[in-house]
Structures are given as structure tokens and as C-alpha cells.
Amino acid sequence: xxxxxxxxxxxxxxxxxxxxxxxxxxxxxxxxxxxxxxxxxxxxxxxxxxxxxxxxxxxxxxxxxxxxxxxxxxxxxxxxxxxxxxxxxxxxxxxxxxxxxxxxxxxxxxxxxxxxxxxxxxxxxxxxxxxxxxxxxxxxxxxxxxxxxxxxxxxxxxxxxxxxxxxxxxxxxxxxxxxxxxxxxxxxxxxxxxxxxxxxxxxxxxx
Amino acid sequence: xxxxxxxxxxxxxxxxxxxxxxxxxxxxxxxxxxxxxxxxxxxxxxxxxxxxxxxxxxxxxxxxxxxxxxxxxxxxxxxxxxxxxxxxxxxxxxxxxxxxxxxxxxxxxxxxxxxxxxxxxxxxxxxxxxxxxxxxxxxxxxxxxxxxxxxxxxxxxxxxxxxxxxxxxxxxxxxxxxxxxxxxxxxxxxxxxxxxxxxxxxxxxxxxxxxxxxxxxxxxxxxxxxxxxxxxxxxxxxxxxxxxxxxxxxxxxxxxxxxxxxxxx
Numbered sequence: 001x002x003x004x005x006x007x008x009x010x011x012x013x014x015x016x017x018x019x020x021x022x023x024x025x026x027x028x029x030x031x032x033x034x035x036x037x038x039x040x041x042x043x044x045x046x047x048x049x050x051x052x053x054x055x056x057x058x059x060x061x062x063x064x065x066x067x068x069x070x071x072x073x074x075x076x077x078x079x080x081x082x083x084x085x086x087x088x089x090x091x092x093x094x095x096x097x098x099x100x101x102x103x104x105x106x107x108x109x110x111x112x113x114x115x116x117x118x119x120x121x122x123x124x125x126x127x128x129x130x131x132x133x134x135x136x137x138x139x140x141x142x143x144x145x146x147x148x149x150x151x152x153x154x155x156x157x158x159x160x161x162x163x164x165x166x167x168x169x170x171x172x173x174x175x176x177x178x179x180x181x182x183x184x185x186x187x188x189x190x191x192x193x194x195x196x197x198x199x200x201x202x203x204x205x206x207x
Numbered sequence: 208x209x210x211x212x213x214x215x216x217x218x219x220x221x222x223x224x225x226x227x228x229x230x231x232x233x234x235x236x237x238x239x240x241x242x243x244x245x246x247x248x249x250x251x252x253x254x255x256x257x258x259x260x261x262x263x264x265x266x267x268x269x270x271x272x273x274x275x276x277x278x279x280x281x282x283x284x285x286x287x288x289x290x291x292x293x294x295x296x297x298x299x300x301x302x303x304x305x306x307x308x309x310x311x312x313x314x315x316x317x318x319x320x321x322x323x324x325x326x327x328x329x330x331x332x333x334x335x336x337x338x339x340x341x342x343x344x345x346x347x348x349x350x351x352x353x354x355x356x357x358x359x360x361x362x363x364x365x366x367x368x369x370x371x372x373x374x375x376x377x378x379x380x381x382x383x384x385x386x387x388x389x390x391x392x393x394x395x396x397x398x399x400x401x402x403x404x405x406x407x408x409x410x411x412x413x414x415x416x417x418x419x420x421x422x423x424x425x426x427x428x429x430x431x432x433x434x435x436x437x438x439x440x441x442x443x444x445x446x447x448x449x450x451x452x453x454x455x456x457x458x459x460x461x462x463x464x465x466x467x468x469x470x471x472x
Contacts, residue, residue: 049266
């Protein structure tokens with residue numbers, strides 16, 4: 001991405017706001033702490049599971065990872081600054097990485113920086129599919145097939161509707177990288193779906 | 208704006224992440240560039256397709272409850288947070304430490320004594336609660352004239368009926384020779400467990416005999432409560448509580464008879 005493009009972004013990485021915090025008051029009891037955690041963090045439980053499920057691509061793994069991640073989040077609750085959702089999702093994402101590295105070594109492929117070459121490809125030609133014709137299974141399979149670093153930004157953007165700033169915080173990369181990964185993810189997705197649906201492609205070319 | 212720059216900004220544009228100045232500039236560029244405009248449209252469609260059609264995996268039922276339960280909230284679980292008070296620092300003299308320990312030790316002693324004494328007092332309250340429960344059961348049966356679930360004077364009918372519905376087999380004796388007529392049996396719930404109730408009759412007095420298995424050996428006791436007499440004892444791992452408005456002597460006779468019959472297996 002060019003410096004010009006980077007400076008054009010609406011949000012720059014900025015010091016985190018202090019509107020929410022996990023810091024305890026000195027008198028707080030454990031059960032008060034738990035209640036505050038439940039109120040602030042657990043509303044994002046589904047988001048945590050969704051991310052874990054897409055990153056591990058397996059229900060049982062996602063259950064284990066989410067349970068571990070939430071307990072870890074509780075342990076480090078004092079470290080919460082800013083919004084709870086990206087904070088929790090960052091912990092879930094790291095738990096996924098740790099878990100995959102320990103249990104599914106093949107699953108971590110694609111998380112490392114530069115694991116997939118960012119080759120600039122040509123703009124989509126006129127043969128590009130109309131996305132509204134894609135069915136659910138095609139879309140799901142295509143996303144599941146994306147390298148992890150693209151899959152995670154796509155899920156966080158499209159399914160969790162998070163800003164580039166929040167995604168940058170969760171994936172621990174600069175905002176410019178979020179933008180380029182998202183662009184790459186969408187392009188890979190289009191290519192993958194196109195490859196999976198020669199019939200639709202043929203029909204469109206014929207038009 | 209060059210074409211390359213414009214196309215590199217398309218994703219930020221459709222995601223609403225482009226600043227206002229760049230947005231205007233890009234829109235002006237798109238207005239003059241139909242192929243780029245088409246690419247932008249396809250990008251939007253792809254984004255929409257993912258939002259509408261990709262699975263959102265909500266957490267499976269019960270998972271959140273399980274995780275909640277796993278979060279420690281017990282004050283005693285110190286591992287979850289730093290301990291906020293400190294032991295006497297090394298710099299503090301030994302005498303100061305002893306001063307600090309003395310009230311703590313006496314407090315502990317008082318707590319121990321209180322606990323032991325409380326045990327002695329609390330123990331009978333279990334009996335008290337059961338007394339109230341068997342009384343309530345007897346009064347309820349009298350008020351509603353619903354004395355039994357199985358009406359029979361035959362012990363060989365009553366006993367299997369109860370045994371089939373309970374986790375134990377209550378001893379049922381035929382005491383008609385002693386003028387205590389078995390008229391039936393029912394089930395009730397006393398002391399947090401299902402129990403058997405044998406119903407006897409002498410003259411016009413209905414007598415409830417509550418029976419359940421119990422490890423606690425109970426000495427014979429009789430007391431009068433609200434005009435009812437309550438007699439209790441234990442035999443062969445069974446607790447017997449007898450409730451009736453029959454006079455104490457006759458009730459004690461029944462108790463003795465039941466104890467004798469239950470003693471011999």
C-alpha cells in the first residue's frame with residue numbers, strides 16, 4: 001500500500017480511549033469483579049465463538065479455545081482498556097494461535113507475516129461473477145479455504161462489522177496492513193468462488 | 208488521483224473507512240471511470256454476499272453457562288487476584304508480630320468454641336424440622352380425609368405397593384391381634400426424601416407411622432405437640448415416627464409392637 005493511501009484512511013491507530021476499563025476499585029470483592037466482567041465482556045460471547053470457530057474451523061476446538069480464552073480474559077481483566085469487544089477478540093485470536101500451534105500444527109499456516117505472497121493481480125475482468133448468485137455453501141467453503149491472515153480480517157470486518165482500527169488491534173498489525181489484507185481477502189474469495197462454479201461462470205460469459 | 212491510487216482505495220471506500228476529502232476525490236474519479244465504477248460495484252456485492260450468506264457461528268447452547276460457572280467468584284479463591292493485605296514486613300520486630308498474632312489466636316479459639324457449641328445446639332433442629340413435617344403430613348391427611356394411596360388391611364398388599372414406589376422396602380406388620388388395624392399406606396416426602404406412611408386405626412383414631420431408612424440411631428422419645436402425640440425410635444436402619452391424637456400410653460404400645468416386629472428380620 002502506498003504512503004498516500006495510508007494517510008488517506010479515516011482512522012489512524014490512536015491511543016486507546018479510557019471509556020471502559022477492567023481496573024478494579026480497591027474494595028471490590030471477587031463476586032463483584034465477576035459480575036462486572038459478565039456485564040462488560042460476556043455480551044461478546046457469540047462474537048468470541050464465531051471468531052474461534054472460523055479460525056479453528058472445528059466446533060469442538062472452538063469450544064475449548066473460547067472457554068480457555070474467556071477464563072484468560074478474566075484473569076487479565078485489569079488490563080482491559082477501551083472497548084471490551086476488540087479486547088476480548090484479541091485474546092480469543094491469540095488463544096486460537098496458541099491452541100492451533102499446540103494441537104493442529106498445520107492450522108497455523110497463513111498466520112505468519114508474508115506467509116502468502118501479496119501478488120498484485122489484474123483488476124477483475126468482465127467475466128467476474130455476480131456475487132448475489134453465490135450460494136451459502138460456496139461462500140462458506142471459499143472463506144474456510146482462505147489463508148488464516150486473510151480469513152480473520154474478513155470475518156472481523158464482514159461478520160463482526162468492526163472498524164479497521166479495531167481489526168488492527170485484534171490482528172496486531174498496522175491499519176494499512178488491515179486494508180491490504182482485506183483487499184486481498186476479497187480478491188481471493190472472488191477467485192475461489194469463480195473456480196468453484198464453472199457453470200455459473202459459463203452462463204455469465206454467454207450473456 | 209491516479210488510477211492505481213483510486214483502485215487501492217476502493218476497499219476502504221466501501222468499508223466507510225476513507226476520510227471525507229479522499230472520499231470526494233475518489234467519487235469524482237469514479238464518475239469519470241466506468242470500469243473502476245464497475246469494479247467498485249463488484250466489491251460491494253462480494254462484501255454483501257459474505258455478510259448475508261456466510262455462517263455466523265453463534266455459541267452453542269449451554270457453552271456460555273458452562274464458562275460462566277468456571278469463572279471463580281469465591282472469595283476464598285485468592286489465586287484469581289492479588290492478595291491485598293500483607294503479612295508483617297520483615298523489618299517489623301518479632302514482638303510486633305507476636306502482638307499481631309495474639310488477638311488472631313484468641314479470635315480463632317473463640318470461633319472454634321462457638322462452632323463446637325453450635326453443633327450441639329443445631330443437631331436437634333433437624334429432629335425439630337422432621338417433627339414439624341410429619342405433623343403437617345398427618346394434619347393434612349386428616350383435613351382432606353385422604354389417609355392413604357392404597358387402601359388395604361392386608362400387609363401383603365400394602366408392603367409391595369410401597370416397595371414398588373420407594374427405594375426401600377418398609378416393614379409392614381399385621382397388628383390386628385393387638386387392636387391396631389392396618390387400613391392402608393401412602394407416600395410422602397419428609398426430611399428431603401420419599402418416605403412410606405403406614406396408616407393404622409384404633410377405635411376412631413387414625414395413626415400415621417412414617418418409615419424411612421436412616422443411619423442415625425435414635426433413642427425412643429415421645430412428645431406432645433398441638434394435641435398430637437409423636438413417638439419415634441429407630442430399628443434395623445429404619446427410622447419410625449408415629450403421629451396420632453391417640454393417647455400417649457396406647458401410642459407407646461404401638462411403638463413397642465412395631466419395634467418388636469421390626470427387630471426380627
